[in-house]
Amino acid sequence: MKYAHIQQEAYEANMQLPKLGLVLFTFGNVSAADRELGVFAIKPSGVPYEELSPEKMVIVDFDGNTVEGSLRPSSDTKTHAVLYKHWQHIGGIVHTHSTYATAWAQALRDIPIFGTTHADHNTVDIPCAAPMHDDMIKGDYEYETGFQIMNCFKERGLTYEEVEMVLVGSHAPFTWGKTAAKAVYNSAVLESVAHMAYLTESIKADALRLKDSLVKKHYERKHGPDSYYGQQ
Amino acid sequence: MKYAHIQQEAYEANMQLPKLGLVLFTFGNVSAADRELGVFAIKPSGVPYEELSPEKMVIVDFDGNTVEGSLRPSSDTKTHAVLYKHWQHIGGIVHTHSTYATAWAQALRDIPIFGTTHADHNTVDIPCAAPMHDDMIKGDYEYETGFQIMNCFKERGLTYEEVEMVLVGSHAPFTWGKTAAKAVYNSAVLESVAHMAYLTESIKADALRLKDSLVKKHYERKHGPDSYYGQQ
Amino acid sequence: MKYAHIQQEAYEANMQLPKLGLVLFTFGNVSAADRELGVFAIKPSGVPYEELSPEKMVIVDFDGNTVEGSLRPSSDTKTHAVLYKHWQHIGGIVHTHSTYATAWAQALRDIPIFGTTHADHNTVDIPCAAPMHDDMIKGDYEYETGFQIMNCFKERGLTYEEVEMVLVGSHAPFTWGKTAAKAVYNSAVLESVAHMAYLTESIKADALRLKDSLVKKHYERKHGPDSYYGQQ
Amino acid sequence: MKYAHIQQEAYEANMQLPKLGLVLFTFGNVSAADRELGVFAIKPSGVPYEELSPEKMVIVDFDGNTVEGSLRPSSDTKTHAVLYKHWQHIGGIVHTHSTYATAWAQALRDIPIFGTTHADHNTVDIPCAAPMHDDMIKGDYEYETGFQIMNCFKERGLTYEEVEMVLVGSHAPFTWGKTAAKAVYNSAVLESVAHMAYLTESIKADALRLKDSLVKKHYERKHGPDSYYGQQ
Numbered sequence: 001m002k003y004a005h006i007q008q009e010a011y012e013a014n015m016q017l018p019k020l021g022l023v024l025f026t027f028g029n030v031s032a033a034d035r036e037l038g039v040f041a042i043k044p045s046g047v048p049y050e051e052l053s054p055e056k057m058v059i060v061d062f063d064g065n066t067v068e069g070s071l072r073p074s075s076d077t078k079t080h081a082v083l084y085k086h087w088q089h090i091g092g093i094v095h096t097h098s099t100y101a102t103a104w105a106q107a108l109r110d111i112p113i114f115g116t117t118h119a120d121h122n123t124v125d126i127p128c129a130a131p132m133h134d135d136m137i138k139g140d141y142e143y144e145t146g147f148q149i150m151n152c153f154k155e156r157g158l159t160y161e162e163v164e165m166v167l168v169g170s171h172a173p174f175t176w177g178k179t180a181a182k183a184v185y186n187s188a189v190l191e192s193v194a195h196m197a198y199l200t201e202s203i204k205a206d207a208l209r210l211k212d213s214l215v216k217k218h219y220e221r222k223h224g225p226d227s228y229y230g231q232q
Numbered sequence: 233m234k235y236a237h238i239q240q241e242a243y244e245a246n247m248q249l250p251k252l253g254l255v256l257f258t259f260g261n262v263s264a265a266d267r268e269l270g271v272f273a274i275k276p277s278g279v280p281y282e283e284l285s286p287e288k289m290v291i292v293d294f295d296g297n298t299v300e301g302s303l304r305p306s307s308d309t310k311t312h313a314v315l316y317k318h319w320q321h322i323g324g325i326v327h328t329h330s331t332y333a334t335a336w337a338q339a340l341r342d343i344p345i346f347g348t349t350h351a352d353h354n355t356v357d358i359p360c361a362a363p364m365h366d367d368m369i370k371g372d373y374e375y376e377t378g379f380q381i382m383n384c385f386k387e388r389g390l391t392y393e394e395v396e397m398v399l400v401g402s403h404a405p406f407t408w409g410k411t412a413a414k415a416v417y418n419s420a421v422l423e424s425v426a427h428m429a430y431l432t433e434s435i436k437a438d439a440l441r442l443k444d445s446l447v448k449k450h451y452e453r454k455h456g457p458d459s460y461y462g463q464q
Numbered sequence: 465m466k467y468a469h470i471q472q473e474a475y476e477a478n479m480q481l482p483k484l485g486l487v488l489f490t491f492g493n494v495s496a497a498d499r500e501l502g503v504f505a506i507k508p509s510g511v512p513y514e515e516l517s518p519e520k521m522v523i524v525d526f527d528g529n530t531v532e533g534s535l536r537p538s539s540d541t542k543t544h545a546v547l548y549k550h551w552q553h554i555g556g557i558v559h560t561h562s563t564y565a566t567a568w569a570q571a572l573r574d575i576p577i578f579g580t581t582h583a584d585h586n587t588v589d590i591p592c593a594a595p596m597h598d599d600m601i602k603g604d605y606e607y608e609t610g611f612q613i614m615n616c617f618k619e620r621g622l623t624y625e626e627v628e629m630v631l632v633g634s635h636a637p638f639t640w641g642k643t644a645a646k647a648v649y650n651s652a653v654l655e656s657v658a659h660m661a662y663l664t665e666s667i668k669a670d671a672l673r674l675k676d677s678l679v680k681k682h683y684e685r686k687h688g689p690d691s692y693y694g695q696q
Numbered sequence: 697m698k699y700a701h702i703q704q705e706a707y708e709a710n711m712q713l714p715k716l717g718l719v720l721f722t723f724g725n726v727s728a729a730d731r732e733l734g735v736f737a738i739k740p741s742g743v744p745y746e747e748l749s750p751e752k753m754v755i756v757d758f759d760g761n762t763v764e765g766s767l768r769p770s771s772d773t774k775t776h777a778v779l780y781k782h783w784q785h786i787g788g789i790v791h792t793h794s795t796y797a798t799a800w801a802q803a804l805r806d807i808p809i810f811g812t813t814h815a816d817h818n819t820v821d822i823p824c825a826a827p828m829h830d831d832m833i834k835g836d837y838e839y840e841t842g843f844q845i846m847n848c849f850k851e852r853g854l855t856y857e858e859v860e861m862v863l864v865g866s867h868a869p870f871t872w873g874k875t876a877a878k879a880v881y882n883s884a885v886l887e888s889v890a891h892m893a894y895l896t897e898s899i900k901a902d903a904l905r906l907k908d909s910l911v912k913k914h915y916e917r918k919h920g921p922d923s924y925y926g927q928q
Contacts, residue, residue, distance in 0.1 A: 046926030103895030106811035115338035134909040199335030230278030347570035431567030445598040462510030579802035663799030694742030
């Protein structure tokens with residue numbers, strides 16, 4: 001019973017994915033962590049969304065070991081575990097194969113920052129991590145996926161607190177946040193930004209990136225010390 | 233209680249945005265003005281659509297000061313205020329980040345008038361206002377956004393009575409009308425026209441603009457002195 | 465009461481347009497004819513679909529005169545009238561501004577026959593009638609639109625019995641059929657074929673037309689003397 | 697009564713097609729086979745989905761002869777029969793004209809393997825079978841369609857157990873599986889993969905195929921002897 005709160009949180013967040021049009025069948029998963037207990041609740045592998053319930057969420061520790069639950073956790077569980085272990089202020093993680101974000105990942109391209117919708121959430125292009133080397137793929141693949149994401153952020157000087165989304169090259173997006181609900185929100189924002197960026201380049205092949213002053217203004221009015229978006 | 237009618241009008245108009253597929257989460261806002269009272273009702277900032285109610289609409293005057301309401305108004309409130317103050321026959325304003333219109337805004341392109349769907353509503357390309365200069369961005373940004381829109385119309389010799397929509401370059405669309413409902417209608421029309429124009433250029437790279445005789449005919453049959461569209 | 469059957473038919477067919485995603489707001493209309501009575505029932509102009517009822521359908525004769533009904537008929541009524549008058553086996557007509565078909569019309573291009581979905585319904589490219597000359601536009605526009613469609617068919621040697629759809633260049637599609645329901649069906653098929661043709665050229669710029677043997681086979685298995693599609 | 701189980705299976709699988717957005721009107725069909733009885737249940741031809749019921753599913757043997765049922769079976773029945781006869785471990789077959797998969801078929805192109813969503817289901821490009829020679833088209837067309845599919849697999853050294861989907865050039869996709877439900881699942885996966893591949897090439901014209909190590913990893917973690925996707 002001591003995990004019921006994160007099971008409920010993970011369940012509700014998982015159920016948002018089909019409602020937001022971010023998953024086909026079971027092609028996605030959300031987890032919700034309890035930092036004090038050192039565990040997270042995650043969707044069981046391959047179970048249709050309509051058959052999910054809070055009790056079916058599997059409890060896993062930050063080394064990827066199942067702590068409670070009779071079902072097998074998501075096949076991407078180790079990626080979640082690695083990110084929770086090393087990025088200590090994350091409370092929720094989402095993985096989807098949403099259509100537009102996945103297309104950018106398959107094209108091995110960062111998503112250029114073209115407008116204020118993007119800048120409301122990020123000040124930089126949304127990074128696309130390079131595909132892993134073959135020895136990492138043949139090794140502990142999902143574990144290495146977590147490192148591939150973290151290495152991409154290190155190389156580019158990004159922090160996970162500011163940029164809460166990434167494309168894994170050839171694969172698909174991961175997003176995170178302080179809660180599972182925020183991570184789901186980020187997945188929907190990413191899909192929308194990916195769609196708009198695709199259209200922008202179609203409408204103007206050599207579209208220019210958003211200028212710095214607008215990037216800064218939009219990001220800060222929502223996230224800066226003097227932000228005035230939202231309540232209080 | 234004296235503002236209940238515009239709160240109701242603004243509430244109903246805001247609730248149309250998700251139904252028409254024009255917003256993701258809270259990325260949009262509608263206001264409704266009472267010209268005699270010199271105020272408008274606008275969506276509170278960052279409140280999910282499913283949590284809105286008429287009473288939550290914030291009452292603001294045409295200088296952008298909150299007159300009534302405990303919630304913070306939309307972060308775009310000053311843009312609404314400026315437009316109400318200077319364009320004296322507007323009764324409603326809408327801002328969205330709808331996908332296709334925003335893509336044209338990000339491409340910094342006017343939407344060319346390619347067909348009668350466009351000409352039923354406008355006789356000219358839908359204007360894309362240039363992004364602001366940096367000092368305006370760093371200044372009173374949302375206030376300046378209103379002036380940027382009005383300056384764009386002045387430079388091009390457009391009137392807000394005839395053209396009830398604009399793209400703000402790098403950002404997203406604004407629309408307006410005699411009522412909030414009409415402004416919402418215009419946002420949906422703009423998104424549809426933006427979608428069709430994108431497809432038209434994809435199907436024929438050098439597509440030609442609609443010829444003048446058709447522009448005039450379609451606009452006048454709906455809006456001219458001898459219009460015969462709609463009832464009476 | 466003697467027109468109730470075609471009012472009902474026209475009402476039901478009109479209500480299919482928003483369900484099939486073929487119209488935004490009131491941008492479409494369907495009519496249903498009774499050949500013996502020499503009249504058709506058509507949607508009133510500019511009335512939202514949710515406010516329609518069978519009694520509101522306006523009764524018009526084949527010269528475009530209103531025979532019964534207190535509402536003004538669709539602004540496109542004369543186009544319907546002309547087509548009913550000259551194409552004597554039509555029982556229903558539909559006009560929409562559906563997204564993909566309208567984009568081809570705006571590009572002034574016929575829709576090439578690329579596959580069997582197209583050939584199941586037509587053996588030729590879907591024709592795009594040229595925009596009218598200016599004197600026709602300035603004249604009795606909707607009346608002339610009907611002649612423009614018929615002239616396009618004459619010039620190309622097409623018959624309205626075999627090809628039940630057309631794009632009016634710079635404008636949008638019209639479809640027809642033995643019943644209003646069949647005409648609506650044709651509008652949905654046209655939109656789907658227009659979407660697929662757009663994608664086909666995007667995937668392969670120099671995509672080839674369907675070869676004759678397949679055109680013939682698919683058309684005949686559904687419409688030929690030895691057809692074996694559907695029941696009996 | 698002895699066919700009720702496959703009628704139920706075929707009925708339920710057919711009803712999934714409109715829910716998954718894979719068909720317009722009656723442009724698709726699903727069958728479900730009973731290998732011991734040597735028959736399959738298939739959708740009747742041209743009957744709208746909302747009028748279907750399990751009893752209306754027609755029972756046909758593997759030579760294409762109707763065994764039970766008063767309605768005419770799908771016009772594509774012989775293609776199903778041929779595939780069941782020669783590919784002995786198939787329990788369900790689906791044919792649709794889903795938008796993106798059909799566009800690739802009309803472009804006569806295989807769908808390149810660009811990412812892990814594809815590799816989760818196939819290790820190769822999704823094959824597009826060449827259109828048939830004219831004598832085959834003029835002969836027993838639907839019967840020959842089955843052979844065209846099988847010949848494509850033979851020429852390319854593919855097995856129907858590993859690759860459960862194909863595009864028939866100029867026409868549309870077929871998918872299959874151990875059950876009708878699995879075949880429907882494959883149709884939805886194919887449509888999603890076709891959509892993503894289209895976008896990938898639009899985002900990067902010279903997008904590279906997924907590298908072998910990732911193809912293998914993703915396919916094997918779901919289908920290999922040591923697979924760890926899904927439950928037990």
